[in-house]
Amino acid sequence: MNDEFYIGWEERAPSGIGSQVRRAVAFLLAFAVVLAVLLAVAQRTIGVSVFEWGKVKSFSGVLRSQPYPHLLVPRPGAVTGQTSFSSYYLVKPFKFGLDAGLARRLDGKSVNLKGTLIYRGNQTMIEVIGDSIQQQDNPSQLIASASTTAPVNLGEQTLIGEIVDSKCYLGVMNPGQLTPHRACAIRCISGGIPPVLLVRQTNGPALYFLLVSSDGRPVNKQVLNLVAEPVQITGEVERQGELLILRADPATYRRLAR
């Protein structure tokens, strides 16, 4: 050991100590740079989803309150028929779903509203601005044609997936899934955001199933403890326009061990 001695407040360290410390600092800085890039590249949970934050648009269509509030908007240029409507889930700002009473009052009515678009894959949602929902006076043939989108039963199926809150997962947060997001998903679903079973497919796009009880009611409060984990659900699947709905008693949902 040589006899270099250095006190913290001295202007300059002796050369031996100085060069050792400089090497250590250079190593740490290089390490920070490498780690920053490595950790960024290694991320696997950030998907392709969009929340058009700050961009408010107007929408017109038929409001449906069942099973969760959504808006049926006729596709431009399409003739009347089963697939001529796009379905937009309707939610409120922050972690709240659309007011159920309001949705029930306007069920089946033609409305105008303003909101911000959220989308991922084939799923679309509108974050509705305050009191912007206005009932249209002239219920055109729109309603008549929308009412033809009757549910189609696809039979009993067993599905494995993750319960996500549709709002965050579709784009308000990205990544908006799995354990780190669990508490938020629980708050959102508790606040009325439609709970969705996300089924990831190895070959093919992810599938989204709106969760309802056997008798078709919202199950927000019953699924809270099963959010953001692998679960298996067996139930009746039906198609209502563009929406897939999974009917099952939440008590029969099974948590899969991880």
Place this chain on the structure above:
Amino acid sequence: MGLEYKAVRWNRQKRIYDFALVGGVGAFLVLFTVSTKVLFPFVTGEILLMRAFGAAAFILLHVVLCIGPLCRLNPKFLPLLYNRRHAGVTTGLLGLVHATLVVVTYHAGGDTNPILSVFKGSPLTGSIAGVPFQPFGFFALVILLLMAATSHDFWLANLSAPVWKSLHMLVYAAYALLVLHVAFGVLQAEVNPVYVLAVGGGLVVVLGLHIAAAFREVPTDRAPDSAAGDDGFVDACAVADILEKRARIICLSGERVAIFKYDGKVSAVSNVCQHQNGPLGEGKVLDGCITCPWHGYQYLPDTGASPPPFVEKVPTFNVRVRHGRVFVRPKPNPPGTRAEPAPVEAESRSSRLEEALTSASER
């Protein structure tokens, strides 16, 4: 002495330290956010920042924890230790930004009080997802912020060094909580092995350095071989083992003693600096004073008192040199008590005579 403390002033060394610290943290934050945004353009801003700040805090905590054992293994790293507090406070602030983003993004705007939601929001379900990883982070942050708030010398002086030191040992609890926070949080989602390896590697380095440093110190911690004589003096080490103006640290009845050799004399004082418990035995005698390697507090070797106007005092130990060996009485004298330094050079000539005199007086 209550409110007295000596502020260590701003200087070139501190400025370089902070420059490197801010530069390193800034580089990490910018590179992480830019790379993520380029690779995954749909990432949302608040989560991007949440990840960047959380990762930066966790990594910086590793650096903070490694500096201590590194310095014990090689004193040349000591300059990294002097302003380690700046790195510690920075860690707490990075964690605070991360936590604020988490509360605002994940917990606010819902049907529950956001802070309550941090706890309520992770219901125990018996599965891994039910492990409350957010409360782990919350408590770790409380510790880090408590440490940051009391990091100034003002608190050190008011809480007294031992209390302050134990408070700041909580950093290990914070680290343990954060390892759990990360393991049961983001590692449950980000399955790329890079993350597991990074967290595991960090744990191995932190533990490994602490174990290595502890092993290094085992020999000094062991009690000297020969038992106490009639008069209680204990064989501590050979005079030749001590470098001029430097010390050997030995452990006597549970206390660490620094035995200094200087100007043909030997003196022993407590190893613990009054300022921040710095290791005086790793210091040097400068201008006739034992100088602490951490922040340069000084003590006179014979009295253990700081030269006026300073008032710090450390306990002294009575010493004696016989046949080229240093003997120390394990019982400390009250701080600031003068203990006669034992002459080294005259030792070989006079020890016989002295021994004869002692035995004569004892008769």
